[in-house]
Every structure is written in structure tokens, then in C-alpha cells.
Amino acid sequence: MSDTPVQLLSPDGELTDHPDHPLDVHPTLARDLLRRMVLARRLDEEALHLQRQGELGLWLQCRGQEAAQVGAVTALDDRDRIFPSYREHAAALCRGVPPAGLLAQWRGCSAAGWDPEEHRFGVYTLVLAAQLLHAVGYAMGVQRDGADEIVLACLGDGAASEGDASEALNWAATTSAPVLFLCQNNQFAISTPTRLQQRAPLHQRARGFGLDAHLVDGNDVFAVHAVTASAAAAVRAGAGPALIEAVTYRMGGHSSSDDPSRYRDDAELAGWTARDPITRVERLLDRRGWADAPFRDELQRESDELAAQVRAACLALAAPEFGSVFAHVLAGGSATVDAERSAHAAYAASFLD
Ligand SMILES: Cc1ncc(C[n+]2csc(CCOP(=O)(O)OP(=O)(O)O)c2C)c(N)n1
Structure with a gap:
């Protein structure tokens, strides 16, 4: 319940124990989480290139937010249901959503590029916070069915200003629905900084609704993983809903149509670049000698292959019938x-x- 963000891995790659959120960080876990983040970033970069070349109408980058998404999703069970907003590409990859499916909506080929049932991952929702009410309604159904699953409901700091977000938190609390809210506070709602949107941060507001709430360093994949694992276990055990506010940063523009240099300065970006979620895991692997040359070469090869696949899949997406x-x-x-x-x-x- 601390208001200091939980952190297990410092920006320079040093691990520390946390009394409330223990995590056995072993080489296999570290390499797996790094691999997922690297692949997500590569997909994100390739998609932006495709947009710049006129192959996608729009793209919303998740650069910088990989740890918040990968750390959370890998701490869930596969049967748990995720309700994303629209920037959860790293989360989608963790759920096996095919790259072509991720791009289809932004190429104007489909309103939904994947089967939410198959991947236990809802379709992207562009109406801010609408997915939170869907998530809570679904979780109430899970509760009534006695099903063995919980729900992860994703939102941004901007979406937290919507009435739907307050309604969803209140409904979740009053019905004790098995839902875990994950707010990626990436500091901006388009050009509006978080500090102009709220007097009390979301994790504090959530407590006012009766939820258990946690604040975590959203650029620390281990901290997000550990906090999500314990929060998810409590929700699963029937303790009622919870919320995680992951403090992170949107490294790119709001979308490919946005020019963030108009509302934030280079120094701010540089400060967050120094806290990059991927670099800090690479530093840990370097310090501990956990990543040898074959691992790095293989990751490079896999990420090149993913980029080529994303490009080919995008170009092969047929225009919908008139x-x-x-x-x-x-x-x-x-x-x-x-x-x-x-x-x-x-x-x-x-x-x-
Ligand atoms: C109901 C609604 N109001 C306004 C918008 C326009 N809009 C799209 S994204 C956005 C900012 C959202 O910020 P945040 O929730 O922090 O998510 P982020 O884009 O930073 O990931 C706004 C205002 C919208 N899509 N839906």
C-alpha cells in the first residue's frame, strides 16, 4: 500500500529485494521477459515504418511501455481474460495475437483483427474507458458462473478521467468482481500531462472506491511481474478487485499523427530514455553474465524475422470488399x-x- 513505486531492478541493472513483493529473478525468467520486450519493440518500430510508407492509416506506438505490459501479462494464467485499450501490442504478442491481426485495424481492413475468444484478449477499444465497463460486466459473469478465471482491464491515465472509469471501479468494488485494473500511467493523454488531469493519483482514487491498489515502477518488468502476480492471486482467491498503477512513459508520439516535440522537451525524454525498460534488463544480463553471444544472436535473428513477417503480412492484407x-x-x-x-x-x- 506504499506510495513509493515498487521497484526491483534499478535503471542501471541492479536487483534489490522488496519485502512485500519477492520474486525469484533467475536467468531463464530474465531472458524470457527481455525477449518478449525486444520483439514487441521491433514490431512496434516496423509498424511505424509501414505507417510512414503509407501502408497503415495510423499507428499508436507502445515504445517505452513494454515492461508494464509484458510484466503484467506473463504473471497471469493463460485462461485469464484481458480487455486492452489500443496500445497493448506487447501484451497482444504475449497472447499469441498474429502480427497481421494487430495491423489489420490500422490498415482499414478489419474492425477487429483477431478472435478474442481464442487469445483471451479483447479487441482494441478506441472509445476511452469503454472496455473497463465491458471488463467488469464480464467479470461479474465469471463470478456468477463460478469460472476459474480473472480479468485484466487495461486503461491509460487519460482514460482514468472518464466517468466510465469511475463507474467501472465502483461496480467492480461493490460487486467484488474478479477484476484487476492495470493503468499504464504514461504521463500523457495526447498532449495533456497527467498532472493537469488529476489532484489525486489513480491508485489513491481506487482505494477510495474500496479497491486494493498498488503503485509500481512501470519500466521495471520484474516489479510489474511480481506485483501483478500477488495482486492476481488475491483477486483469484476472492479478495475483490484491485488496481495497479504502473508509472511509465510514452516514448513516441500519441499516434503517428502526433508531434510530441510541441508539448514536451528533449530533457524530459532523455530522463526517461535513461530509464528504458529494455536497457535495464540488458544491463542486468551483462552484470550477471546471463546472456551469451548465441542468445543475443538468436534474439537478433528472431527479431529480424518478426519484422520481415510483419511487413509481408501487412502488404498481404487485402482491402475489404466495397x-x-x-x-x-x-x-x-x-x-x-x-x-x-x-x-x-x-x-x-x-x-x-
Ligand atoms: C471517450 C473518448 N474521448 C476522447 C477520445 C480521444 N482520445 C483518444 S486517445 C486520448 C488520450 C488517452 O490517453 P490515455 O488514456 O492516457 O492513453 P494513452 O493514449 O496515453 O495510452 C483521447 C483524449 C476518445 N478516443 N474517446
């Missing part, structure tokens, strides 16, 4: 949608010559 966007609006169809389809067809036809 008019298909109207097909799934209402199961029984409607005169309004029919009229809109006709109007759109006439508009498109006006360009044919």
Missing part, C-alpha cells in the same frame, strides 16, 4: 443502412472516370 462496412451494422438490416450504402455507392461511382 460496401462490407455496412454489412454488420444490424443483423436484420435496416432501411437507413441500405440508404447509406446506396449513397456511398453513388459517391464512389462519381470518381470512376
Whole structure:
């Protein structure tokens, strides 16, 4: 319940024990978490390149937030259900979402690029905080079914300002729903810094709703992993909902359409670059001699292969059939949608010559 973020790995790669959040950091765990973060970053970079080359309409980078996502998802059971917002690419990779699926929405080819059932990972939700109410409703269903799973509901600091977020926290608390909220406080809601959005930080507000809440260094993959593991165990045991606020930083722009240099300075970015979540695990591996040349070469090869796969999969995504966007609006169809389809067809036809 401390208001000092839990940290197990310092930015220069030094491990310390935490009395409330013990974690056996062994070489296999360290290498696995590093590998997941490196692959996520590579996918993120390649997707941004594809957007710059006109192959994606938009991309929202998760650069800097890999530890918060990888640390949390790897501490869950595979059967647990995740409700992401829209920047959870590292989390999606941990759940086996295929890269092409991740890109499809941003290429305008699909409203949802993967099967949420198969991956236990919901579709991206762009309406801020809407997924939190979906998550709590789903968790209430889990509770009534007596199912052996819990729910991870992701939100950003900006989404925490939405009424839906407060409603979700309150519903979760009053129903004791088995849901764990993960707020990635990446310091910005587009250009609005967190300090302009709140007087009391989210983890404190969550306690006011009756949730157990934790503050963690979101750039420390081990701290996030340890805190998520213990919070998830408590939720699973029926202790009621909990919230983790992971303090991190969005290294890129809000989206590929954003220019962050207009609202933040180089010194701030440099300060957070020094706390990069990947670099600090690499430093730990160097200090302990836990990563030999074959491991590093293999990771490089795997990440090159992923980038090539992402690119090929993106270019192979076919444009949707004309008019298909109207097909799934209402199961029984409607005169309004029919009229809109006709109007759109006439508009498109006006360009044919
Ligand atoms: C209900 C709603 N209001 C406004 C927006 C526009 N919008 C999109 S992203 C964003 C900022 C969200 O910030 P945060 O929740 O911190 O997540 P981040 O993008 O930083 O990951 C806003 C205001 C939206 N998508 N939905």
C-alpha cells in the first residue's frame, strides 16, 4: 500500500529485494521477459515504418511501455481474460495475437483483427474507458458462473478521467468482481500531462472506491511481474478487485499523427530514455553474465524475422470488399443502412472516370 513505486531492478541493472513483493529473478525468467520486450519493440518500430510508407492509416506506438505490459501479462494464467485499450501490442504478442491481426485495424481492413475468444484478449477499444465497463460486466459473469478465471482491464491515465472509469471501479468494488485494473500511467493523454488531469493519483482514487491498489515502477518488468502476480492471486482467491498503477512513459508520439516535440522537451525524454525498460534488463544480463553471444544472436535473428513477417503480412492484407462496412451494422438490416450504402455507392461511382 506504499506510495513509493515498487521497484526491483534499478535503471542501471541492479536487483534489490522488496519485502512485500519477492520474486525469484533467475536467468531463464530474465531472458524470457527481455525477449518478449525486444520483439514487441521491433514490431512496434516496423509498424511505424509501414505507417510512414503509407501502408497503415495510423499507428499508436507502445515504445517505452513494454515492461508494464509484458510484466503484467506473463504473471497471469493463460485462461485469464484481458480487455486492452489500443496500445497493448506487447501484451497482444504475449497472447499469441498474429502480427497481421494487430495491423489489420490500422490498415482499414478489419474492425477487429483477431478472435478474442481464442487469445483471451479483447479487441482494441478506441472509445476511452469503454472496455473497463465491458471488463467488469464480464467479470461479474465469471463470478456468477463460478469460472476459474480473472480479468485484466487495461486503461491509460487519460482514460482514468472518464466517468466510465469511475463507474467501472465502483461496480467492480461493490460487486467484488474478479477484476484487476492495470493503468499504464504514461504521463500523457495526447498532449495533456497527467498532472493537469488529476489532484489525486489513480491508485489513491481506487482505494477510495474500496479497491486494493498498488503503485509500481512501470519500466521495471520484474516489479510489474511480481506485483501483478500477488495482486492476481488475491483477486483469484476472492479478495475483490484491485488496481495497479504502473508509472511509465510514452516514448513516441500519441499516434503517428502526433508531434510530441510541441508539448514536451528533449530533457524530459532523455530522463526517461535513461530509464528504458529494455536497457535495464540488458544491463542486468551483462552484470550477471546471463546472456551469451548465441542468445543475443538468436534474439537478433528472431527479431529480424518478426519484422520481415510483419511487413509481408501487412502488404498481404487485402482491402475489404466495397460496401462490407455496412454489412454488420444490424443483423436484420435496416432501411437507413441500405440508404447509406446506396449513397456511398453513388459517391464512389462519381470518381470512376
Ligand atoms: C471517450 C473518448 N474521448 C476522447 C477520445 C480521444 N482520445 C483518444 S486517445 C486520448 C488520450 C488517452 O490517453 P490515455 O488514456 O492516457 O492513453 P494513452 O493514449 O496515453 O495510452 C483521447 C483524449 C476518445 N478516443 N474517446
